[in-house]
Amino acid sequence: MLWLLGLLWPLMGIHADGTLSFGKAFTVWLYVLAGTIVIVALVILHKQGLLTWAGAPLKMLRAPAAATTARIPTWIWIAIAAAAAFVFPQFADRYGQDVAINVLVYVCLGLGLNIVVGLAGMLDLGYIAFYGVGAYTYALLSVYYQLSFWLSLPVAACTACIAGCIIGYPTLRMRGDYLAIVTLGFGEIVRIILNNWMQLTNGPNGVLGIKAPGLYLPDWSGGFSFEHLYLKKLHYLYYVILLLAIFTILAVRRLNISRIGRAWEAIREDETAAELMGVNTYLLKLLAYAMGAIFAGLAGAFFAARMRFVSPESFTFLESATVLAMVVLGGMGSIPGIILGALALIVLPEMFREFELYRMLCLGGAMVLMMLFRPGGFITAKRLGRRSEDKEG
Amino acid sequence: MAVEPILELRDVHTSYGAIKALKGVSLTVRPGEIVTIIGANGAGKSTTLMAICGIIGLQQGEIYYNGEPIHGQDADLLPPKGLCQVPEGRRIFPRLTVEENLEMGAFFRRDTKAIQQDMAHVFDLFPVLEDRRTQKGGTLSGGEQQMLAIGRALMSRPKLLLLDEPSLGLAPMIVQKIFEIIATINQDGTTILLVEQNANIALQSAQRGYVLETGRITMEDDARKLLDNPRIREAYLGEV
Ligand SMILES: Nc1ncnc2c1ncn2[C@@H]1O[C@H](COP(=O)(O)OP(=O)(O)OP(=O)(O)O)[C@@H](O)[C@H]1O
Ligand SMILES: [Mg+2]
Numbered sequence: 001m002l003w004l005l006g007l008l009w010p011l012m013g014i015h016a017d018g019t020l021s022f023g024k025a026f027t028v029w030l031y032v033l034a035g036t037i038v039i040v041a042l043v044i045l046h047k048q049g050l051l052t053w054a055g056a057p058l059k060m061l062r063a064p065a066a067a068t069t070a071r072i073p074t075w076i077w078i079a080i081a082a083a084a085a086f087v088f089p090q091f092a093d094r095y096g097q098d099v100a101i102n103v104l105v106y107v108c109l110g111l112g113l114n115i116v117v118g119l120a121g122m123l124d125l126g127y128i129a130f131y132g133v134g135a136y137t138y139a140l141l142s143v144y145y146q147l148s149f150w151l152s153l154p155v156a157a158c159t160a161c162i163a164g165c166i167i168g169y170p171t172l173r174m175r176g177d178y179l180a181i182v183t184l185g186f187g188e189i190v191r192i193i194l195n196n197w198m199q200l201t202n203g204p205n206g207v208l209g210i211k212a213p214g215l216y217l218p219d220w221s222g223g224f225s226f227e228h229l230y231l232k233k234l235h236y237l238y239y240v241i242l243l244l245a246i247f248t249i250l251a252v253r254r255l256n257i258s259r260i261g262r263a264w265e266a267i268r269e270d271e272t273a274a275e276l277m278g279v280n281t282y283l284l285k286l287l288a289y290a291m292g293a294i295f296a297g298l299a300g301a302f303f304a305a306r307m308r309f310v311s312p313e314s315f316t317f318l319e320s321a322t323v324l325a326m327v328v329l330g331g332m333g334s335i336p337g338i339i340l341g342a343l344a345l346i347v348l349p350e351m352f353r354e355f356e357l358y359r360m361l362c363l364g365g366a367m368v369l370m371m372l373f374r375p376g377g378f379i380t381a382k383r384l385g386r387r388s389e390d391k392e393g
Numbered sequence: 394m395a396v397e398p399i400l401e402l403r404d405v406h407t408s409y410g411a412i413k414a415l416k417g418v419s420l421t422v423r424p425g426e427i428v429t430i431i432g433a434n435g436a437g438k439s440t441t442l443m444a445i446c447g448i449i450g451l452q453q454g455e456i457y458y459n460g461e462p463i464h465g466q467d468a469d470l471l472p473p474k475g476l477c478q479v480p481e482g483r484r485i486f487p488r489l490t491v492e493e494n495l496e497m498g499a500f501f502r503r504d505t506k507a508i509q510q511d512m513a514h515v516f517d518l519f520p521v522l523e524d525r526r527t528q529k530g531g532t533l534s535g536g537e538q539q540m541l542a543i544g545r546a547l548m549s550r551p552k553l554l555l556l557d558e559p560s561l562g563l564a565p566m567i568v569q570k571i572f573e574i575i576a577t578i579n580q581d582g583t584t585i586l587l588v589e590q591n592a593n594i595a596l597q598s599a600q601r602g603y604v605l606e607t608g609r610i611t612m613e614d615d616a617r618k619l620l621d622n623p624r625i626r627e628a629y630l631g632e633v
Contacts, residue, residue, distance in 0.1 A: 270484050275469060276446055276478050276484075277497050278501040
């Protein structure tokens with residue numbers, strides 16, 4: 001507690017513009033102290049069982065609530081979530097749609113990184129590089145060859161995959177900490193290449209004039225023909241990324257329950273033991289890396305199409321760290337957990353916007369609390385032992 | 394002319410960096426046998442098994458399995474050929490369930506029906522595992538984990554099973570039980586190469602034994618004769 005107060009002193013006192021004023025710190029101190037005393041008092045009361053009278057009706061309420069929640073099958077939850085996601089732009093303003101698009105982009109990234117970190121257990125700190133490769137692929141194809149977004153998507157996935165294999169080939173022989181450092185290095189190398197290859201990428205100035213995704217709509221006025229439409233409106237873009245996100249979710253789910261997914265988990269648990277059981281660990285690790293890269297590439301292509309501008313600045317280490325935080329925060333290996341993690345890490349900073357300078361501090365605090373109370377993440381991955389549980393009825 | 398050996402090591406050398414772990418190990422295992430390697434801590438027993446399985450590369454020497462050279466082959470190609478190891482310290486997959494651990498043992502196999510039968514067979518051998526089938530491997534007791542590790546290896550239908558210290562850290566009762574099951578597995582037609590610190594029980598259950606000392610085979614004989622050998626009794630059975 002003293003430590004916290006000691007920490008708050010300079011934090012509250014030193015302003016971003018360099019002036020110092022410690023008066024405000026005292027009021028904040030008082031609030032914090034008062035809050036702590038209340039909480040401590042509550043905890044003590046609770047320990048002595050004095051709060052049971054207050055807890056009992058709550059518990060009574062909770063039991064039937066939990067029972068009804070359990071009775072509703074999972075697919076209804078999924079349907080509700082999908083429906084909510086689908087109608088969302090109808091109710092949200094521009095700002096809301098913007099945030100939602102961001103969330104969905106990070107959902108794709110988080111799910112992709114989850115294959116590498118959550119399933120195969122390799123700590124990858126340079127993941128955003130593949131996002132960058134995907135983004136630049138579409139950016140350059142669009143600007144130089146006027147290739148449409150939909151055709152570029154698979155190309156972006158391919159180039160990201162190839163980049164993944166190129167980076168993965170030498171690095172994946174390493175384990176643990178070394179792998180993390182090497183991926184970090186490669187991530188930076190990709191960014192620096194994008195930054196310095198002036199002829200191709202226009203360096204730090206970025207690539208301008210990228211086309212938005214297009215769509216052919218049947219046009220009934222004056223006979224039957226197709227009209228080409230650029231989806232520049234935000235809510236159209238929202239549906240594009242929603243489509244991508246759903247595709248990613250389905251693909252990752254399939255991978256999760258496949259033989260390959262099981263082998264990845266075995267590698268994460270004990271690489272040598274997996275090898276002794278006949279798993280080609282090197283190939284499967286490379287596959288995990290390439291798969292993760294593919295999803296990042298897809299998300300990257302969308303990012304370029306949406307911003308219609310890319311520059312190396314968007315692909316810094318901080319982005320890699322954010323995606324990693326989502327995966328860890330949401331619960332490694334769990335798809336709904338990662339979706340929630342992405343939601344939390346994008347929406348929370350938006351909500352903390354009022355706190356301005358202390359935004360990152362609030363976010364950091366929230367994450368520390370989170371890890372203390374739910375170390376497995378929001379939604380701890382349910383082991384996919386479904387088949388065995390089914391049998392037991 | 395004796396039967397063709399199922400496993401043959403010829404003058405195998407390995408090292409970890411500058412440390413030479415094996416300095417010329419030669420041994421043979423014939424089909425149907427239980428052969429044991431005994432030796433003190435750090436003698437190189439585990440290293441020998443890891444070298445056979447292709448986890449550790451050889452510096453020199455050859456390894457033949459059913460007459461085919463397997464040195465320099467990738468480790469993942471061996472289980473499909475019927476060569477599987479139960480590694481030291483069990484090394485099960487802690488966050489996978491018992492059933493998933495067993496399924497990993499049959500990873501390279503595609504014959505779902507037969508895999509189900511084999512799993513039933515493993516549950517016959519180790520009924521505790523059936524009660525724990527949806528429990529995570531890491532939450533099992535040491536003895537149960539050893540059973541799971543053996544069961545996992547059996548799921549690959551091994552012809553030659555390498556066992557590294559199955560008695561490690563287990564109570565005498567459990568050790569007894571594990572060795573009874575090892576005998577059963579052998580009677581069902583699986584050849585066994587057994588590495589043990591517990592020389593007494595290993596030599597009692599094996600037909601032949603090798604003594605490994607600091608990376609070299611120093612003795613080779615019938616298990617009975619090794620048990621009676623005064624030098625062995627002194628060095629490995631704790632008698633003066
Ligand atoms: N990964 C490693 N790196 C460096 N040296 C190693 C490594 N593994 C084993 N060694 C060394 O190789 C030698 C043989 O080790 P090994 O594990 O084969 O012994 P062991 O006979 O199985 O012993 P124990 O009965 O204690 O299991 C030891 O001197 C050990 O220190
Ligand atoms: Mg050993």
